Amino acid sequence: MIKVLFDHQTFSLQRYGGISRYFANVYHTIQKQDDIQAKISALYTNNYYLKDFNGLLSNNPVGKLIFKERVRGYLWNRAYSKRVIDKNDFDIFHPTYYHTYFLERLKKPFVLTVHDMIHEIMPEYFPNDDKSSFEKRQCIEKASHIIAISENTKRDLQNIFQIPDEKITVIHHGFTPSQESDETGAETDISKGNYLLFVGDRSFYKNFYRFAIAAAAFLQKRKNFKLICAGGGPFQHAEIEHLLKLKIMDRVTQITATERELDLLYQNTSAFIFPSIYEGFGLPILEAFKQKAPIIMSDIACFREIAGDASLYFNPFDPEDILAKIEHLVDDKALKDDLIKKGSQQILNFTMEKCANKTIDVYRNLL
Known part of the structure; x- marks a missing residue:
């Protein structure tokens, strides 16, 4: 049985969004497999794509109070992720964004998904104190394997960091319609005209x-x-x-x-x-x-x-x-x-x- 650990990052940061949707979809699909299981190291999340997530503070009034303030909730989830990583009860770690908090304590291989290289290609669009490129580079250099979500992202990644082919796999996003949206519906006022x-x-x-x-x-x-x-x-x-x-x-x-x-x-x-x-x-x-x-x-x-x-x-x-x-x-x-x-x-x-x-x-x- 392969045990995969996803961390809290994108699920602490996003209510909706492409990155959290991607990881939630992979997580849900793994749960249906017989020879692999997945865990998310979060105490609580209000992420739309993890409606049934059963964290330690899910469906708990104390959890809702703590996580009402996003920064505080993020810090609680990160502290919990550190504890789960320290227990080492998994085979593969897959961080859901680029924060480097796990690098010094991780003892198992980790897979990093690179979604784009916009910070590196167009730094003029971001504040001078933005740490995204700095943290992403550290994760890329230490990752056991990298998933690029398109051939275009792979090319950009290799042009900037000279990553060898054998360390990168291109895996396009898979699409899963929301549970609310499989049927064609009537127009609403906003969609008329x-x-x-x-x-x-x-x-x-x-x-x-x-x-x-x-x-x-x-x-x-x-x-x-x-x-x-x-x-x-x-x-x-x-x-x-x-x-x-x-x-x-x-x-x-x-x-x-x-x-x-x-x-x-x-x-x-x-x-x-x-x-x-x-x-x-x-x-x-x-x-x-x-x-x-x-x-x-x-x-x-x-x-x-x-x-x-x-x-x-x-x-x-x-x-x-x-x-x-x-x-x-x-x-x-x-x-x-x-x-x-x-x-x-x-x-x-x-x-x-x-x-x-x-x-x-x-x-x-x-x-």
Whole structure:
């Protein structure tokens, strides 16, 4: 029996998010296996993807009180993770992010998943006191094996750190729909009418400002359309000023969507636009494929790797090209239907079973 230990990090930091969803999916799939078991070293988590997690302080009023304040909860979970690591009752350790607290005490091999190299490639987007690159480098150098979530991430990783091929395995994310979202549902008020859809964080390399310029030009021509931004938190002052300057503030809506609401937004949108200038993978692509949303996205290597010919692509640095591609897709029903059909086929390459089985193979090969 192989025993795998996942630590607390992403489950202490994220309520929702691609990284915690990835690790939760792998964890749940392992639990169904006969010859391997997994444990998460956390006392408590409110992570959406671990609803049934049975930590020592789960379903406990004391736990809820302690973990109401996120920093305090993070420190409690880290202290507990240290104790579990010190007991050494596992075969493989798989940290869920890059903090180095475990390096000096770990006696077993560990696998590190590298999601992207954005901090290293675009350091100008991050504060000077950001420790992410420093801690990530230490983890990469000491890892027994590395999982890269795309060929693009592997190339970036090797270009920066010269990691040999035999130490890296590329394992694409597997997609598991939320339990709330398997059925096509009726429209909600927010998903009624004609709209463009933007999903997730809007800062830095997500390229929201250039996209907003293109969206404004589109909305000025199409008075019956609006723009919906799902996730990413409420608009900040700089974003509001940008949208006011573009004269579209009254036609843009931000929603902190539930999984179900997000699925409905994908299902009913005229176009989902993904304008990032860099990504390690791009899980929203698979979400859009699943919900049969037509996609327009940046012409970057990672997106080409994941979406293939199931998307329309634009130059992310050129708002005029973004606008042209939006208009092309919205006006061409045959193109839209073709992309949706291709997306339904493309998502079959990204099953959770394939992701989990390849991950388990990495564990077995290490042992």
